[in-house]
Amino acid sequence: LLIDEAARRKTLKPADYFTPSWRLEPPELARQVQAAIDRTADFESVAKPAPAAMRAASAVAPAIAPAGAPATVLRIISTNDFHGALEAHPDGNAGNRGGAAQFATVIRRLQQECTGTCASVLVDGGDEFQGTPASNLAFGRPVLAVFNALGFAAAAIGNHDFDWGEDTLRARMREARYGMFAANITDAAGRAVPWIRPDTIVERGGIRVGIIGLATIATPATTKAANVADLRFHRAASIVTARAKDLRARGADVVIVVAHAGASCGNGACSGELADLAAGAAGIDAIAGGHTHNEFTAVIAGVPEMRARSSGRSVAYLDLPVDSASRRGIEPKIVYVGTDTVPPDPEIARIVASATASVRALVDRPIATVGETLHRTGSQYPLGNLIADAQRAATGADVAVMNNGGIRTDLRAGAATYGSFFELQPFGNMLVRVTVTGAELRDYLEHLVRGRTPASHVSGATITYDPEKRPGERIVRVTVGGRPLDPAAQYTLAMSDFMATTPDGLSIPRMEQRVESLGVVDLDALIDYVKALPGGVVRADPTVRITPVP
8 A cells, every 4th residue: 555655646745644733832842852752762662661760760869968978879871882973873763863962961961960969970881983084084082082071980991992003092091081991901921911901999979989991802803903912801700809809998989890891681691791790700889881882781690781872872871879788679771862852062062073074075075876775684784795795896806705893884875975985894904815725715604604693794605504503514505606616726715904814714724824915995995896886876786695504
């Protein structure tokens, strides 16, 4: 019926289908109501009512404490994975989300609501800088200006905070008015790294807050390995227990962990680095996480854990009584940053305007037209095929491989600018090529299907695998260029220099000695490829190239 109606109408006009029948007056009241909805509604599941605790969040300010008395409740406000997102972006059907100026307004409201017996501390779970032209082309300085202005107390060190090397990270750390911490990083000999601090104590409202920072143990596989070759990333439970004991001895009233790591819960069980931490560490009161980009709240082994959405699209917070006996039933909460309804913070808006103006001419340069939005959905999708095809074309290789983790956003329908493609592939990785035998190529492709679902896309090859078989023995069929793989033949394989130096490249013997550097940036390869498409319209191959057996 819907298709028939659209075909009959030809042109669809909203006015033909909808006439507003009510409105809220005055306009200021309407803005207040919409802001309240944004702060409490779960926009991904509109049919599910918000929990009562969330609806009531911040409705009543704590009682005023006697003058000079310490606060009795610590509001922990946490953000994570900002990824240079100074400007707002469309977020599915939820309208525009994020934007540093609106992100700042939400944070400052949460701080202002915390009065009387409540004191607030603002922390970040890492990956602050990497991801957009305005941030990347200034090596993260605009984001640092935003975070300094907001008064962050501490941040974890994220894997992508190493993307420009240790020297650049150390420069940002010197300029930050807050500490960036990671208690689980040592040098290769297991010794403390002089420039990486494990923890700190800050005072808020008379509460001495101990903060332990953690980096994900996956850092060597999620930034270029050369950037962290001299560092080691350790599992953290025993480390955190020792740091928490030390912080208590130094006078901390509350100890929280700020970690660039994640957890998830399902079917009655929780897993991930932070779930292991909550179960295995002693002496901590709460955990603020990061790394996995989706919001998460839970109480695991009695420890509240929270993680906001990436790119400034939401903020997490927890009202933690200092007296542990008063913590029954406390839960972290999520506040969404609805850009279209939250007024921008003027101070942060000025920082954003200055940063984006300096790259506007480059960012707005038109590149192509996208026929329909290319989403990152599931493990295999047309957008991944498009990028892999572009890399094979740029390198002249028989097969190209693109890791899903390097595909950072959807490519929206309509006019696509340089900025659109930059945010899709922001890392500036260089393409490399390696010559392999068919047997070596098969071993490498086995590595790509070792997990529950493939985490890469291929071009020039098709792979059928059996996920029920043992890792290393899963591939059933492989074709290259439409012909069965010949174990004795030679093939060329293209990938980014990042992939060539991570564990994904280790299944090719002597990989580093055999890599041929081509001097081609992955982003440039993609842009050149889409510009050459017929009519300048981007349409990606929907074929699933890595498929399980029926």
